[in-house]
Amino acid sequence: MPSRRAGLLAALLVLLSGCTTSPPADIDNVCAIFFEKDDWYEEAADARDQWRSPIPVMMAIMHQESRFRADARPPRRWYLGFIPGPRPSDAYGYSQALESTWESYERSSGNYGADRDDFADAIDFIGWYNEQSHRRNGIARNDTYNLYLAYHEGQGGHSRGSHFKKQWLLKVARKVQNRANSYQAQLQVCEQELQEEGWFFGWF
Numbered sequence: 001m002p003s004r005r006a007g008l009l010a011a012l013l014v015l016l017s018g019c020t021t022s023p024p025a026d027i028d029n030v031c032a033i034f035f036e037k038d039d040w041y042e043e044a045a046d047a048r049d050q051w052r053s054p055i056p057v058m059m060a061i062m063h064q065e066s067r068f069r070a071d072a073r074p075p076r077r078w079y080l081g082f083i084p085g086p087r088p089s090d091a092y093g094y095s096q097a098l099e100s101t102w103e104s105y106e107r108s109s110g111n112y113g114a115d116r117d118d119f120a121d122a123i124d125f126i127g128w129y130n131e132q133s134h135r136r137n138g139i140a141r142n143d144t145y146n147l148y149l150a151y152h153e154g155q156g157g158h159s160r161g162s163h164f165k166k167q168w169l170l171k172v173a174r175k176v177q178n179r180a181n182s183y184q185a186q187l188q189v190c191e192q193e194l195q196e197e198g199w200f201f202g203w204f
Contacts, residue, residue, distance in 0.1 A: 021070045021119070029186055030056065031189065035194070048127065051128055054141065054184070056144075060144060062094055062095060065094070069094070070094060074096070093117045095126050102114070133151070148176040149163045152172075
C-alpha cells in the first residue's frame with residue numbers, strides 16, 4: 001500500500017510539472033519567442049497598448065529578471081556549501097516582482113487575482129511599473145537603461161541615485177538596453193506576420 005501511494009504521488013508530481021509553462025527555446029530572438037508561444041505577442045501588445053511601454057523594453061526586462069521562467073526565484077544562500085538558507089527576497093515569477101509591489105500593482109491596475117507566474121499578468125506588471133517610473137521619475141518610455149535601473153532600485157532609489165554606487169548594476173542595465181535594441185530590430189522584421197497570425201486565429 002505505501003508503495004502504491006508513493007507511485008501515485010510521483011505520477012501527480014510529473015503531471016503538475018508538465019503543467020508548468022517551459023521557457024522559450026530561443027530566448028535571444030523575440031520573433032522566435034512569439035512564434036513559439038502562441039498568445040505571448042498578443043498579451044505583450046495588450047500591455048503595450050495599456051501602459052504605452054514598448055514591447056522590446058518589457059521583454060528585455062523580463063529576459064533579465066527570469067529568462068522567461070514562470071517559477072523563477074532568487075537563488076538561496078547556502079551555508080557550509082550544503083545547508084540551504086533563506087532566499088534574499090520573495091521575488092517570484094516572470095517579472096521577479098516582490099509580493100508587496102505586486103499587491104500595489106493589483107490595487108492600482110484593478111487586475112485583482114493576477115498571478116506572478118502568468119505571462120500576461122507579468123508583462124502587464126512590467127508595463128505598469130515602467131509607466132510609474134515614467135510618471136514619477138520622468139524617464140522616457142523607451143529609455144530602457146533608466147527604466148531597468150528604476151525597476152531594480154525602485155522609483156525612490158532611482159531618484160536618490162542609489163544605482164550610481166553599484167557599477168555591476170550599471171553594466172546589467174546597459175546589457176538590458178542592448179537586448180531591447182536587438183529585440184526592436186528583430187520585431188521590425190516579424191511583427192506584421194505576428195499581427196496577421198493573431199488576426200487569423202482570432203476567428204477560431
